[in-house]
Amino acid sequence: MGVRLRGVEKVFEGGVKALRAIDLEIGEGEFVSVLGPSGCGKSTLLRIVAGLEWASFGEVEVGERGPHPNPLPAYGQRGHEKRATQVSPLQERGSRVAFVFQDAHLLPWRNVIRNVMLPLELLGWDRARTRAAAGDALSQVGLSDALDRYPAQLSGGMRMRVSLARALVTEPALLLLDEPFAALDEITRQRLDEQLRALWKARAMTVIFVTHSISEAAYLSQRAIVMSKRPGKVLLDHRVELPAERPARLRGEASFASEMRTLFDALERGEA
């Protein structure tokens, strides 16, 4: 599922400008990383693509459906989303776009499999199909033996994998990840990076991966976008020149180091 942003800006209530003049075209099946300093608006960008937030100006297109549908309805409590009264075709969208948050954000009262079943439940699938699909998704992230455990009994890495399985269970065409592995230790993080890349290659899905880790961006993506500090704009739109096969040892090679250098330089320019 492709994404096209034209002149997208975001001004928060109270006048804080988070994004300015973002023009971005992401093709179907691409793996794109978005890098930037903390608070540069990269999460906001992702939330706008997901439809969780309005763009103040500009146009957002996700998939076939022309101009972006209205943000998803909020449930009343948060002021700035009150405008979102019009209903968009949620069921269809919901099954096509998935979002992975910075923390796993599982429902603590549900065990692993029922957490992964949740999206399908909300989309109105019947129970048997839901269970089978959730089992599949969990086996893809290597958690088939933890179905009955509760989030409180899992390690941070396992929780994140459950969260990934929950996102994959709807077979999304567009997967959005917001610094998903930032809180994990380096080893776990690299494993999950490899797993994510394998999942992307196995499916025809577009991935937008927000991160502040240069090595993660270089290792994972075909294309890396570097944003400036707030209000964020695109500083560098760079094709990562690394082979399609990326074994772990790639991280030690010169080509990898030079990719990291390019991204680092752009980031530094953004800080200045």
Place this chain on the structure above:
Amino acid sequence: MIPLVIIVVLAEVAVRREWVASYLVPAPSKIIATLVSSRDGPELFYATGQTALAALTGFAASAVIGLAVAIALSSARWVQRAFYPYAVFFQTVPIIAIAPLLVIWIGYGMPTVIASALIVSVFPVIANTLSGLLATEPALVDLFRLYGASRSAAMLKLRLPFALPSIFTGLRVAGGLAVIGAIAGEFITGGGLGGVIDISKTQQRTDKIFAGLILAALLGIALFAIVNLASWLMLRNWHASERT
């Protein structure tokens, strides 16, 4: 347990040695004798049953009404602004002052006692449930929005379960208050432990008052224990408060 034994023994000794007049503080042995005597015992236990019934009914009503009100209040900011102050009213107005009104409106008898238990115990349920509902993890709300969950699905599958620990906190407080409210109501309408205590007062029967007090306290503890059990059953798998 040890402090309790020390206090009981001290009280017994103090009364027997006549350090304290027995019409002010009855000896613990006297209280027990009253509880099991064939004259006062049945009366006290029957009264306990009445108070228990009224307190439990009032407690159940405040659980149901409190939850419903909190859900309604959580639906939108303006609803909260408009109606929350009236909920606070129940918290601040002294029940002893409303009880006479209740008698005029509802009459003497158990319904008034139940209403009194309800009024005293409903606010903690509303306040705690509301704060639980409003504290729902924003990211989880986003997740539900992303999958197009309806308002009711978000309430049933997200907000209410998320608020459960707070709801139980409210219910724990409400349990004790329901007993207090019932007894306060009984002071005015008669019947139940409140009635027995009120009559014993005019008869200078401190032993019977103490017996009634102990039964009332046990009733409150029993309600508290029931709520704790329910809380443990529902939260043990996932909430830090119920894990050991």
